[in-house]
Amino acid sequence: MNTFSKLTCIILTLFIFCTAGCGNDKNNAGSEKVFRYGTTAYGPAMQNAGTNPHDSYCGWSTVRYGIGETLFRLTDDRQIEPWLAESFTFTDDVTAQIKIRDDLTFSNGKKVTADAVKTCFADLLAQHDRAAYDLKIASMDSDGQVLTLHLKEPVPALVNYLTDPYSAVIDMDAGTDNRICVGTGPYRAVSVTDKEVVLEKNGAYWGTEKPKLDKIIVTSVPDGAALSAALQSGEFDAAQGLPYTVLPTYRKNADYTLSTAQTSRVYEAAMNFRSPALQDPFVRKAVAGAIDKKQFAQVLLNGNGRPALGPYPDPEAAEETASPEADSITAGRKLLEQAGYTETDSDGYVLKNGRRLRLRWLTYPSRQELPVLAEYAQSRLKDMGIDVVINSTDAYKDFLKRDDFDIYANAIVTVPTGDREYYISSCLVDKGPYNAGHYENAEIDALADELHGTFGAAARNDLAARIVRLALEDNAYVYVAFLNMTLVMKSTVTGFQAHGTDFYEITPALDIRLI
Known part of the structure; x- marks a missing residue:
């Protein structure tokens, strides 16, 4: 499709949405805080239509949408810091010892122990070829909050691989029915399809900062023109993956805020x-x-x-x-x-x-x-x-x-x-x-x-x-x-920030001001 055709599509879609009710703000109803997020980055074509991190690239959805967290994470300048882990050390070239935080719970209230992480990783290694290839884990031991990994060979980048979303810690005892897994994040999935993920607040979230939204709806919109139209019509509070050609329009509009990384x-x-x-x-x-x-x-x-x-x-x-x-x-x-x-x-x-x-x-x-x-x-x-x-x-x-x-x-x-x-x-x-x-x-x-x-x-x-x-x-x-990754959001949205690593999006800081 040439640039003229794309522009025509955007204008036409905007007209259709606006005539159907442009300006409707679904957050006006009641006091429940609902965040509606449209994205081009979710769906079968992206190999991430689900929340089980052991399935292809679904771990990106697990972490992106605040459902699961990894033992370690990356800062804005790609430096590694502990997340669910408290510490990490190589006791020798092929043995790594990780201490898990003692204050962690899954979103179902179950305590996160080293044994729970071991069970999660065992399934990961059995199901995910790339994880098995990267991590080279031969066996694991758990003792209270201490997880010991015995490696087949030296893996100097082991802690880096433990920031990969495939290593998000989930409760294996809870199962993964209907593509829903139980993680440790600020939100829990209640419905997952090829086109949508519906989340609710994890009221027992372990982190110091608590989630602020009652409900989040993540919707896949593969077509960028339609996504832009839906954002402007009030169907979404924020969007990711908009065509670069439309970003200048949003930058000039005080009703929207952009975050770019x-x-x-x-x-x-x-x-x-x-x-x-x-x-x-x-x-x-x-x-x-x-x-x-x-x-x-x-x-x-x-x-x-x-x-x-x-x-x-x-x-x-x-x-x-x-x-x-x-x-x-x-x-x-x-x-x-x-x-x-x-x-x-x-x-x-x-x-x-x-x-x-x-x-x-x-x-x-x-x-x-x-x-x-x-x-x-x-x-x-x-x-x-x-x-x-x-x-x-x-x-x-x-x-x-x-x-x-x-x-x-x-x-x-x-x-x-x-x-x-x-x-x-x-x-x-x-x-x-x-x-x-x-x-x-x-x-x-x-x-x-x-x-x-x-x-x-x-x-x-x-x-x-x-x-x-x-x-x-x-x-x-x-x-x-x-x-560049750019998130475009209504000016009422706060705490929504683009990250250079591309898989940190929904965090406890995310909030929306009711109108």
């Missing part, structure tokens, strides 16, 4: 190394050089992103992971000639052995600007002589399974746990669970193994930088731009 969520495009055309390094380099990252971030993202040199957003990593040579369209055509594409057809597309160079670009629409990136890449690559066919679909996983794509563009948080190994083990190693392009590099695999057993931040960061440089030299991925 820079994140490590990057738009990346993975090359499929099983694609005959992309097995040629000249073609990969030409594709990578075609995208003007600065233009995309400043113009098409309306300044709501930063150009990406690599997978990490911090200045040190940007300097370490120097960008491959920036190729112009003309230079890209020369690279294609080196790959054997020496002729063009009547439409200007390059040919090799009489066949047009055509690439299938797979992406999904629930991240509002991913289709924009696809259209931008299509235009740039057309100028280079490459025919790009876009497939933007929520069923993208089906195409990934069938290898029915050449380039897969997605949005991924690269340092959600505060440690760089997360991205490397997920996307760059041969058997990484999110290595969609089947990228293989024996040197990277060896360095990743070394990184996994290396203690000390400086040494780990140096190894990570070496690994990323190798991936950049291979043009395994195109890292386009890091995204």
Whole structure:
């Protein structure tokens, strides 16, 4: 959909909602405090339609919506601090001892003990492949509030992995029926569907600051234009995932407040190394050089992103992971000639052995600007002589399974746990669970193994930088731009703040002033 079509859709949707009752404020009725939140980040397409953290990415919903909490959490500057835990120590390289706070209760009133955490983690390891891969736990012991983890091998980043939402502590004895789990957070889920999560206040919340709202309704609205219309019509009190094109309108309106944070969520495009055309390094380099990252971030993202040199957003990593040579369209055509594409057809597309160079670009629409990136890449690559066919679909996983794509563009948080190994083990190693392009590099695999057993931040960061440089030299991925996260809310909403880690949203501080 082009920019004009999107704008027309937004205006039309606004008209429909407003004529149906624009300005209605559902919080006017009675004294019950109800917070209605619309988001593009919840639903089956995002692999988080539920609240059981042991199921795919549902842990992000568990933590985002104030249902569950992890033993440790990240501060705004991605530093680790205790949350449900009181302390952590390695007694040796393969043994970790964690002391659980003694004042914790689940939302059903049951005390949180080390044994309860052990039972939760046992199910996590059995159900969640990524957690088992990350944590490398061989066995666990519990004694009162002390949990001891015996590891199969040294895991220096263990405490980082224990900030991942998959490790949110839930009461296994309570079960997970109807996708509802019992956590320790300020709110408890009472209804969960593919489209909605309904929460109620946890009146027995253990934290010093108590929850202020009686009820919260989180609603999935995949279409950004419809989400914006619903926010303006009073259907929602706040929204996440609005198109960047509409944010200036809200910034100028005193009825709304915005909270923005820079994140490590990057738009990346993975090359499929099983694609005959992309097995040629000249073609990969030409594709990578075609995208003007600065233009995309400043113009098409309306300044709501930063150009990406690599997978990490911090200045040190940007300097370490120097960008491959920036190729112009003309230079890209020369690279294609080196790959054997020496002729063009009547439409200007390059040919090799009489066949047009055509690439299938797979992406999904629930991240509002991913289709924009696809259209931008299509235009740039057309100028280079490459025919790009876009497939933007929520069923993208089906195409990934069938290898029915050449380039897969997605949005991924690269340092959600505060440690760089997360991205490397997920996307760059041969058997990484999110290595969609089947990228293989024996040197990277060896360095990743070394990184996994290396203690000390400086040494780990140096190894990570070496690994990323190798991936950049291979043009395994195109890292386009890091995204800002922006929450837009009515001016009556307080305590709702965007966080750079992307999975802390609903907290006890959240409140809404009744009108």
